[in-house]
Amino acid sequence: MVENRPGLTFFCHALLIVSVIVVAFPLYIAFIASTHTAERMFELPLPLLPGSEAWENYSTVLLHGVAGASTAPVSHMMFNSLVVALTVTIGKISISILSAFAIVYFRFPLKNFFFWMIFITLMLPVEVRILPTYKVIADLGLLDTYAGLTIPLIASATATFLFRQFFMTIPDELMEAARIDGASALRFFWDVVLPLSKTNIAALFVILFIYGWNQYLWPLLVTTQEDMYTVVIGIKRMIPGGDASVDWNLVMATAMLALAPPALVVLLMQRWFVKGLVDTEK
């Protein structure tokens, strides 16, 4: 701040407060809806304050799912989401840190070819090649399995790039010293590179966990059995075509449960989240 302008400062605060409220409003409405009975949703005036059915609604969706919609209990779908999110996150980080290490610390034939092949994957989101990828999974017999849900999402160039950029900044002297001391490549990786990468791994973890948890198109294609649904696609199945028979209170309770884990990760690990977001797009 270079000068005092109370008017402008007041205007900025006002605008920020309004936008914070606008952003929080959907969450509030979803929460309110999740604490009322299904009938209350259709009565005027529409509910604006919490009702008394919160316990009832949340335990219903967690233990039994939504009646009429063919979905598993939400607790089971959240378990599926957790498995997918963690597998994708850990898988992505491990395979890309290894390949980045190979690309930076070794000079071997075909290295550039491999690098470019990984680079190309960055360009092609699942959305543009859904049908052939689906066919590959079907041919391998991986429909309705955790492997089919996660493995195609594991390959991505972003994490490889990030680790490559970071390894480039590690001083060469560390590696030379390690070699003089007789350390093998794997030992150098384990004792020097991995500890140095901790912050990058934490930042990537946050971003990739959100990415994995929020996947939509791929689980939608690969799962046909309700006990394999993740919670994000499960919620879509609770809303059939017409809107007459939707239990909005239960749908909103599910929505609250589905958005809680990634939102908590962002709030609790905000520092890593910001770093991860800014880094992965460099």
Place this chain on the structure above:
Amino acid sequence: MEKRTQFPVGWLPYALVAPQLAITIVFFVWPAGQALWQSLLVQDAFGTHTEFVWFENFDVLFADETYIESFKVTAKFSALVAGFGLSISLVLAACCDHVLRGAKAYQTLIIWPYAVAPAIAAVIWAFMFNPTVGILAHGMQLLGYDWNHLLNSGQAMTLVVVSALFKLIPYDFLFFLAGLQSIPKSLIEAAAIDGAGPIRRFFTIAFPLLSPTSFFLLVVNLVYAFFDTFAIIDAATAGGPARSTTILVYKVFHDGFRGMDLGGSAAQSVILMAIVISLTVVQFRFIERKVQY
């Protein structure tokens, strides 16, 4: 760029890149090749007979009015999303950069929606705009405006744009804020001493210096609007009413999985790949050159 010393080469580097390569080949290179090949074939309804037809699928596609329509919908959708996303988040970031007290708290409270899955955001917004139970639709009815996004295509477009912005604004906001905070204070102070007010300083100093960030975000926003909004469209409107929110990725999915038109869907995939690749090339070109005055 390479390290000046390297480890001796044996089988190890190959073993290290093997898992990444295997997944890349099986799930990326192979399907992409399949899509390319498939786009040149026509298959009959029972899948018993395929014929190589060169570019006929593409000819059919561009003669198809619904496809051209989908292009227009996508253009309109992505222009709205990128335009509103960039301008709203720039204003918010400038405000957040200006205030001293509470800046961190504002940041936290603005960025959390990034964590919300697009499909969930779409379901919640669709609920609030629902003509019978939605609080926003009800509010508009009280003001005398009739809202029904299940029938009105303009309103359906508004719904998907709002849902898309919900996740995009936190992202743009963070990047603009980081850009604003990296502008040297001495520049701002010098301008202030010369008598430039805050608005003028913003347009003559901050705005030009933010041009690389803005350009980068423009490309990212376009990619987001083109590809990552599938979940929003599917959960909020399912492409309707009357295909008014059927963007290109939704059409690929719809024609391939519902319509079972393999060749046509593959041709659409190829066109989308071309769009992604050109956007990425543009992005890299300009980031290298750093847009700046």
